[in-house]
Amino acid sequence: MQQEQQQQQHSMELKEKCTGCGTVADLYGSNCGHLTLCLKCGKAMTDTAAPCAECGIPVTRLIRAENRWQGVCLLGVTCQKCTRQKFLESYNTWFLKLLESLKSTDPIFVRAAACASLNDLIVRLGGFIGVAGVKKDGALLVSKLVQPLLQIMGDKGASGIWVCT
Ligand SMILES: [Zn+2]
Numbered sequence: 001m002q003q004e005q006q007q008q009q010h011s012m013e014l015k016e017k018c019t020g021c022g023t024v025a026d027l028y029g030s031n032c033g034h035l036t037l038c039l040k041c042g043k044a045m046t047d048t049a050a051p052c053a054e055c056g057i058p059v060t061r062l063i064r065a066e067n068r069w070q071g072v073c074l075l076g077v078t079c080q081k082c083t084r085q086k087f088l089e090s091y092n093t094w095f096l097k098l099l100e101s102l103k104s105t106d107p108i109f110v111r112a113a114a115c116a117s118l119n120d121l122i123v124r125l126g127g128f129i130g131v132a133g134v135k136k137d138g139a140l141l142v143s144k145l146v147q148p149l150l151q152i153m154g155d156k157g158a159s160g161i162w163v164c165t
C-alpha cells in the first residue's frame with residue numbers, strides 16, 4: 001500500500017524540461033504521468049494520441065501542473081499583501097488549501113511552492129498573535145502541518161524541495 005502510494009507520487013513528478021525538445025518553460029505532465037511536455041510537443045502528441053514511450057498509453061490530455069503551482073505561489077503573495085481584516089478572515093481557508101497541496105500527489109515543485117506559501121502565512125499569522133483566538137487557532141493549524149512535512153521529508157524524490165523557492 002505504501003509502496004503503491006510512493007510510486008504514484010513518483011509518476012506525477014514533472015521533469016525540469018520537456019521530454020521532447022528540452023524547453024524549460026510552460027511544462028505540462030502527460031495523462032499517464034511519465035512525460036513532461038511543453039505545450040507545443042504536448043499538443044503534437046495529444047492531437048495524434050501518440051503513445052507514451054514508457055508505458056504505451058496514448059497521450060490524450062496534458063496536466064496543467066504549472067498553473068496550480070502559480071496558484072499556490074499567488075496565495076503566498078496574497079497572504080503577505082492583503083489587509084489585516086482580509087487576512088484574519090481568510091487565513092484558515094488558505095491554510096487548509098495549501099495543506100491540501102502539500103499532501104497530494106502533485107509534482108514536487110507544487111509542494112515546494114505550497115511550503116513557501118505556508119511559511120509566508122505562518123510568518124504573517126505570528127504578527128497577529130495578540131488578536132483574540134489567533135494564538136489558539138495558529139497552534140492548531142501548525143500542528144496539522146507536522147504529518148505532511150514528515151511525509152515530504154521521507155520522500156525519496158523530495159531532496160530538491162528545499163533548494164527550490
Ligand atoms: Zn517540447
Ligand SMILES: [Zn+2]
Pocket residue numbers: 032033034035052053054055056057
Ligand atoms: Zn506513460
